[in-house]
Amino acid sequence: xxxxxxxxxxELIYPVSFYRNKAVHVRRTCEQIMTxxxxxxxxxxxxxxxxxxxxxKTANLVLILAHASQDxxxxxxxxxxxxxxxxxxxTRTPEETEHALYRATRRRWxxxxxxxxxxxxxxxxRPVYPLCPQxxxxxxxxxxxxxxxxxxxxxx
Ligand code: SF4
Numbered sequence: 001x002x003x004x005x006x007x008x009x010x011e012l013i014y015p016v017s018f019y020r021n022k023a024v025h026v027r028r029t030c031e032q033i034m035t036x037x038x039x040x041x042x043x044x045x046x047x048x049x050x051x052x053x054x055x056x057k058t059a060n061l062v063l064i065l066a067h068a069s070q071d072x073x074x075x076x077x078x079x080x081x082x083x084x085x086x087x088x089x090x091t092r093t094p095e096e097t098e099h100a101l102y103r104a105t106r107r108r109w110x111x112x113x114x115x116x117x118x119x120x121x122x123x124x125x126r127p128v129y130p131l132c133p134q135x136x137x138x139x140x141x142x143x144x145x146x147x148x149x150x151x152x153x154x155x156x
Contacts, residue, residue: 002030025053043067056095064111073101074114078121085125087142126150 001009009023016022029051033041041062042048048059057076063069073079075098083089089100105113117125124131129150132138 002027002034022053028052029054041066045072056098060098061114064114070107070111073098073105073110075101076114076118077127078125079114079117081127082117082121082125085130085141085144085146086137087144 004012004027006023006027009026010019013019013022013026032051033039037047042051043063043066045056045059045063048054048062049056054062057074060072060074063072064074075083075094077094079101080091080094080097083097083101083104084091088104089097091097091100101113102110121127124135129148130146131152132141132143132146132149134152135141
């Protein structure tokens with residue numbers, strides 16, 4: 001990977017969002033993994049955060065998926081939004097949400113919160129027009145910040 005042309009990496013990761021920028025980061029990260037870390041993906045948050053384009057979201061995901069960590073929560077936009085709508089946290093940024101979720105949730109859920117909430121956020125608790133009327137959580141969810149809801153098949 002570290003030797004591939006950036007254009008080839010673009011082709012390989014398309015159609016992820018921002019694939020041009022990400023291809024540059026992937027190439028530079030792979031180079032640094034070879035030169036600085038002996039060809040092994042770092043296993044600490046501090047080391048991962050030194051790599052190009054790697055923030056806490058990516059670092060947490062790498063620790064969970066590549067190093068089987070049970071001690072990390074990967075917070076992306078879906079996790080941040082749903083955790084606030086459900087009232088688990090009251091936070092303004094994904095990083096605040098991550099730290100608040102360590103306090104608000106049991107450890108056994110930490111490594112899989114992202115998997116569940118991303119799927120939920122893409123299909124039910126959508127950013128715009130969430131499907132509250134059809135949601136199985138309607139009776140227990142406070143729907144904090146939700147002003148407009150959608151219907152399945154509409155506003156999709
Ligand atoms: S009731 Fe609405 S806001 Fe609450 S989890 Fe379901 S879709 Fe999201």
